[in-house]
Amino acid sequence: MKRFLLLSLCALLLFAALRGSVSAQAGDSIPTYYGTVGPILQTHCVGCHSEGGIAPFPLDDPQWAVRMAPAMAAAVQSGRMPPWPPGGDTPPLQGDRRLSAETIRTLVRWAEAGAPLGRLRYLPLPSSDTGAAALPYRLQPAQAYTPDAKLSDDYRCFLIDSAMGSDTFVTGYRIRPGQPRLVHHVILFVIGREQLALAQSRDGRDGRPGWPCFGGPGLSGNPADIGAPLGFWVPGTQGTDFPPGTGFLMRSGSRIVMQVHYNLAAGPAAPDQTRLELATAPGSAGLKPLLGNAVIAPVEIRCPPGATGERCTREYALAHTGMRFVAEGSHLLCNTSPALYQARDIGDGSSQTTTCDRPVTGDRVLLGVTAHMHLRGVRVKLELNPGTPRAQTLLEIPRWDFRWQGQYWFQEPIRANRGDTVRITCVYDNSGPIPGPGGEPLEPRYMVWGEGTTDEMCLGFLSWVRP
Numbered sequence: 529m530k531r532f533l534l535l536s537l538c539a540l541l542l543f544a545a546l547r548g549s550v551s552a553q554a555g556d557s558i559p560t561y562y563g564t565v566g567p568i569l570q571t572h573c574v575g576c577h578s579e580g581g582i583a584p585f586p587l588d589d590p591q592w593a594v595r596m597a598p599a600m601a602a603a604v605q606s607g608r609m610p611p612w613p614p615g616g617d618t619p620p621l622q623g624d625r626r627l628s629a630e631t632i633r634t635l636v637r638w639a640e641a642g643a644p645l646g647r648l649r650y651l652p653l654p655s656s657d658t659g660a661a662a663l664p665y666r667l668q669p670a671q672a673y674t675p676d677a678k679l680s681d682d683y684r685c686f687l688i689d690s691a692m693g694s695d696t697f698v699t700g701y702r703i704r705p706g707q708p709r710l711v712h713h714v715i716l717f718v719i720g721r722e723q724l725a726l727a728q729s730r731d732g733r734d735g736r737p738g739w740p741c742f743g744g745p746g747l748s749g750n751p752a753d754i755g756a757p758l759g760f761w762v763p764g765t766q767g768t769d770f771p772p773g774t775g776f777l778m779r780s781g782s783r784i785v786m787q788v789h790y791n792l793a794a795g796p797a798a799p800d801q802t803r804l805e806l807a808t809a810p811g812s813a814g815l816k817p818l819l820g821n822a823v824i825a826p827v828e829i830r831c832p833p834g835a836t837g838e839r840c841t842r843e844y845a846l847a848h849t850g851m852r853f854v855a856e857g858s859h860l861l862c863n864t865s866p867a868l869y870q871a872r873d874i875g876d877g878s879s880q881t882t883t884c885d886r887p888v889t890g891d892r893v894l895l896g897v898t899a900h901m902h903l904r905g906v907r908v909k910l911e912l913n914p915g916t917p918r919a920q921t922l923l924e925i926p927r928w929d930f931r932w933q934g935q936y937w938f939q940e941p942i943r944a945n946r947g948d949t950v951r952i953t954c955v956y957d958n959s960g961p962i963p964g965p966g967g968e969p970l971e972p973r974y975m976v977w978g979e980g981t982t983d984e985m986c987l988g989f990l991s992w993v994r995p
């Protein structure tokens with residue numbers, strides 16, 4: 529037995545020596561975990577892939593990194609990881625997560641070489657992201673909420689007691705999930721006094737804190753009224769500081785509604801009380817108010833050929849959304865009609881487009897952009913002055929994923945003038961069943977504008993200041 533142990537020890541030492549000499553011989557050409565790979569993972573992956581984080585395995589653990597090396601190579605090559613939905617001709621954005629070609633090559637070569645660890649050394653922690661510092665004004669829902677374990681995804685809105693005594697600028701925010709493993713995204717909406725009574729009547733109506741809400745907070749039939757979204761948060765970020773000299777003006781008496789998306793595939797349900805931190809400045813601080821406007825297109829999405837029945841009729845869809853006004857009004861805004869969409873050939877139904885051109889109504893300095901569709905959305909694009917020499921893409925999401933929504937800030941502000949045109953184009957796949965938000969199958973049906981999971985939206989949002 530003793531001899532066996534000794535032999536194994538010798539074999540192990542020999543193996544270690546050989547391994548060491550192989551990587552030493554190859555010099556820099558074979559990446560190692562403790563050489564170049566670990567620091568890459570810490571900078572680009574560990575924000576989500578750490579113990580207790582939203583991602584399914586920790587990449588600051590060398591054993592996991594080695595085990596997952598081939599999967600990582602595939603995920604970074606295909607662009608699935610790190611998650612970063614914008615692409616195409618989108619102008620440079622702040623916080624772009626995409627990896628350089630060289631970084632991708634390093635991860636691929638490491639996997640191909642059998643994921644060697646290299647010589648053990650201490651890896652410095654990633655330099656802390658901007659936005660990590662705590663902000664002074666702290667808020668949270670009154671009670672913890674335990675997401676519904678019967679669902680795979682639970683979308684819940686909470687009314688935050690954020691009444692400001694006087695007009696106040698929010699200049700930045702942080703989100704601190706109570707259960708980082710479960711919280712997949714957070715959207716902050718600001719509602720005015722008019723919507724407060726409705727929010728209060730929904731709050732706790734099912735005996736639990738908050739109320740279910742899928743798209744927006746569900747408090748108004750008019751998407752122009754959702755109030756500007758104050759902010760978006762996705763895993764791997766801490767929050768946002770608004771561009772210097774600007775702030776989001778919260779009128780006295782307005783409130784924040786916090787929508788939290790819980791991803792229950794990521795772990796067992798547990799009580800969550802996600803916190804919110806704000807940096808504020810008095811309304812008299814002389815900041816430029818961050819303004820915004822929605823850009824919408826009509827939604828007329830038909831059932832695939834062969835699918836029939838009541839659910840495939842426009843009347844049924846209209847009757848089942850509370851937003852008939854938007855469904856019809858969006859056509860007026862865009863100079864289109866349901867008949868125009870219904871006359872189109874939709875092929876197998878997998879690529880149905882809706883679009884709208886809208887005039888810019890004043891001179892603007894565009895700072896940020898976001899887009900929103902539901903589960904059937906596959907592509908979305910926002911453009912300024914398309915088809916002219918001044919054409920400029922504002923945002924393009926070539927593979928829409930409802931689970932990775934974000935707000936994007938341009939690296940360089942973009943000027944838009946009164947009379948310019950903004951175009952939004954959304955594409956949907958309504959060709960067959962898809963998993964619904966709670967994991968249940970959703971069959972195709974006729975879809976018009978609405979907030980429900982089986983309704984759709986084609987919504988862009990521009991954030992800007994006056995010049």
Ligand code: HEC
Pocket residue numbers: 569572573574575576577582583584596599600602603604608609610611762763764
């Ligand atoms: C913003 C958060 C986030 C970042 C940053 C991130 N991941 Fe992920 N990753 C996830 C989540 C969440 C999942 C689980 C699947 C899903 O939700 O898409 C995942 C799944 C994966 C998977 C398994 C599924 C697949 O698509 O193959 C791999 C491999 C992976 N990540 C590798 C990486 C690598 C390598 C990096 C860094 C270069 C990285 N991830 C950065 C959140 C992230």
